[in-house]
Amino acid sequence: MRDAQPRTIFLKEYRPPDYLIEHTDLHFDLFDEYTIVTAQLTYRLSESGEVNAPMVLHGSELELEYLAINGIELEESRFAIRDEMLQISDVPERGRIESRVRIKPQDNTSLEGLYRSRGLFCTQCEAEGFRKITWFPDRPDVMSVYRVTIDASANDCPELLSNGNLVHQQELPDGRHRAVWEDPFPKPSYLFALVAGTLSRVEDEFVTMSGRRVRLVILVEEKDLDKCAHAMDSLKRSMKWDEERFGREYDLDVFHIVAVDDFNMGAMENKSLNVFNTSCVLASPETTTDQGYQRVEAVVAHEYFHNWSGNRVTCRDWFQLSLKEGFTVFRDAEFSSDMGSRALKRVEDAGIMRTMQFAEDAGPMAHPIRPDSFIEISNFYTLTVYEKGAEVVRMYHTLLGEEIFRKGSDLYFDRHDGQAVTCDDFVSAMEDASGMDFSHFKLWYSQAGTPELTVKDHWDESAHTYALEFEQHTPPTPGQASKQPLLIPLAMGLLGAEGNLPLNLGVGGEARVSDDQLEAVLMIDQESQRFEFEGVSERPIPSLLRGFSAPIRIEHAYSRDELAALASRDADGFVRWDAMQQLLVSVLDELQATAAEDQGQSRSQRDNPWTLDVNLAGAFTLVAEDRSQDPAIRAETLRLPSESYLTELASHRGGAHPHAIRESRNALRTALASALSATWETLYAEHQVSDLYAATGEQIGRRSLANLSLAYFSAAHEQGVDLAIEQYRRADNLSNRLAALRIVLHEGSDEQAADLLNDFYERFGGEALALNHWFQVQAERTRGDPISRVQALMEHPAYDAANPNKIRALVGGFANLNTAGFHREDGAGYRLLGAVIEELNERNPQIASRLLTPLTRWRFYPVLGEVMRAELDRLAALPSLSRDVYEVVNKSLAG
Ligand code: TRP
Ligand code: ZN
Secondary structure, three states, X not given: OOXXXXXXXXXXXXXXXXXXXXXXXXXXXXXXXXXXXXXXXXXXXXXXXXXXXXXXXXXXXXXXXXXEEOOEEOOHHHEEEEOOEEEEOOOOOEEEEEEEEEEOHHHOOOOOEEEEEOOEEEEEOOOOOHHHOOOEOOOXXXXXXXXXXXXXXXXXXXXXXXXXXXXXXXXXXXXEEEEEEEEEEEEEHHHOXXXXXXXXXXXXXXXXXXXXXXXXXXXXXXXXXXXXXXXXXXXXXXXXXXXXXXXXXXXXXXXXXXXXXXXXXXXXXXXXXXXXXXXXXXXXXXXXXXXXXXXXXXXXXXXXXXXXXXXXXXXXXXXXXXXXXXXXXXXXXXXXXXHOOHHHHHHHHHHHHHHHHHHHHOOOOOOOOOOOEEOOXXXXXXXXXXHHHHHHHHXXXXXXXXXXXXXXXHHHHHHHOOOEEOHHHHHHHHHHHHOXXXXXXXXXXXXXXXXXXXXXXXXXXXXXXXEEEEEEEOOOEOOEOOOOOOOEEEEEEEEEOOEEOXXXXXXXXXXXXXXXXXXXXXXXXXXXXXXXXXXXXXXXXXXXXXXXXXXXXXXXXXXXXXXXXXXXXXXXXXXXXXXXXXXXXXXXXXXXXXXXXXXXXXXXXXXXXXXXXXXXXXXXXXXHHOOOOOHHHHHHHHOOOOHHHHHHHHHHOOOOOHHXXXXXXXXXXXXXXXXXXXXHHHHHXXXXXXXXXXXXXXXXXXXXXXXHHHHHHHHHOOHHXXXXXXXXXXXXXXXXXXXXXXXXXXXXXXXXXXXXXXXXXXXXOOOHHHHHHHHXXXXXXXXXXXXXXXXXXXXXXXXXXXXXXXXXXXXXXXXXXXXXXXXXOXXXXXXXXXXXXXXXXXXXXXXXXXXXXXXXXXXHOOOOHHHHHXXXXXXHOOOOXXXXXXXXXXXXXXX
């Protein structure tokens, strides 16, 4: 796999390139047994380049057949190949390098570079896949204009696509044909794309704000032609939205989206030739869930938005990845908010941050949004870079307001159009547009870890003042033992008996108060700080971190009745949701404490009559019956915190016991199910959708609340299972069908479960994407013996150990969602995952490394941690680890 010990790359070692490639001319000869790639690179010394510096080209697994400069073939003594780099000494200051290599796309299982997916030739070059195609300075600060010639069999590959415009087509001898593409925009190699094969097209048109007609083409397998409408509609709405919200217009005459089955991530923003995982393009009511529809919309938008935030303005080096990803995730989140419900989107994103990104920040791979070193860059396409990066961009928006933020983004795009830049350049644009000084704020780029803000309050009854005292602290992360205080914009309000109180700020730090005086953003920038409010004549309940205004943990000793009040009455949607989560967590803690006490007692003492907390029952009833609120938000508020979130919280507070978490959560579920049983039944009936399926916010919200209600109801009543079976049978959409199936797998008999699973398989045997859900629900199921079930499914004819979507559904579903099976005390769950990773280490290192995530958390588990660690030790000792797996395994074991 590799020649030597993997090397660490450091940001501080960045040097601009000595040579620029002004023009890149590629010729592909595609055959079934091999592909020949001929490259002609027109280069010149860069402004900062050192005269006589060696020319450095990257390449990996290339069979070099020919290498020449200015038409003269190079003797072997003139160049050296080492560590995936080819160095040529004594090159002229400008000239043309020509190379010819032979590659084998059909044997490329890594899904990086040029590979085949169900016969289709396609590419994935980000981050460093282009070097698996040809010798090239494969770094994003080398931007070049491409001309691409593709020759292939006309029969097997009627479609020949690359970036930019089609400039020439011709028939060739031997049943072959040719297409030539030119992309006028200089681009880094990671944005190169080629697709060749048999595909069917859906076409549409978009007229841009300046009147340019753009042809929109989605290319899929013929059987999927009826599943493209939602992606096309999402694309058109994205194009319109980017013009209106960001003033960004599309810049070519054609935009392609190609769907491929085997893809390591969601999608890729290659200039005018986006390549997508089928799971992020195709949508039909029968085969796609509501969440699936929302994901298609978000990913289509995300990749489209990259045309400006990523392609027109790109990254200087991979340490700056969040420059394009954080910004683009912010942009797609704003798009989704404008298309649907802002409060709901915020709650969902805060949930992802707190469950998954906080866990990453607390684990061995913790890194700042701009990492300062890496071994394998693919390991840094993380929740931190993407989601926390987007939260950092959102904080500028909160600090500056929409209008000035927009001025900053306009300035950034204008100033850096056509350049490869850094996060510092983004900050400078925001500073120059606003006149603000972001030097303190910039610590968010270099400091890893989740800041914790502890809040104490004090109400002075006679002076009518109310004070909030903040202490901030960020725990150490690998390589960063001590942390500095950050600038945290804390949006807040004060809840009184009759609603939110007007805010009159007295002494304290800097703050911005809204026009209606009901909300303030406090600028917290010191280790400890105090803000005082005047004219407060009743004791208020603080409503903190409104809208999740910063990616931090916040700690305040609320009483349960305060939480219940916030959950049912606060003005902010995020705070209402969060208050209910805190209330649920507090009750779950109590349940776990009681269970632990019971352990030491005799049976008769044990039926300790635990009663459901009145505050929780009351708040649940209020929210459930508050018909003025959006059903989608009500569903999120009434949903129990996930086991993953509870695990993250518990480990933060000293250690997680997965079985105790699961048992207490199940107990609370049953208690809420019986206590509100009539409510669940009514909600279920009230939120049925009778209209034809549509993925509208309204319908999605109704289904979400109905299905949550049915799940609760079934936890207390056997009839629930019958209702679920009936819903399964009459469902006209995958959300309802799958929700019903999950209930039956959880609460029904083995026979009922087997019946529906067979039915599902027969219905969707030929629909790969729907079938992924079939694998996943079985992987998640805790009943029976999940380990043998997963092992048997890995042998199922419909399973495909080379397809990332299948691996994520079955193995990922098991390791991340089936806590009972994965954390089996004898370690069988860990060994199952380890065996899959071992096999994937060679086949597909990116996926192998991603699957490792649950094992990297071994330190979260005081009891099982050592057993998890044993599996990591075993992997660490394997003879030929890929760089990807090597980095994650070794960092997890270190320290
Ligand atoms: N730039 C892509 C995105 O965010 C990410 C991506 C797609 C990727 N495929 C990849 C990253 C493969 C690493 C490897 O949309
Ligand atoms: Zn992206």
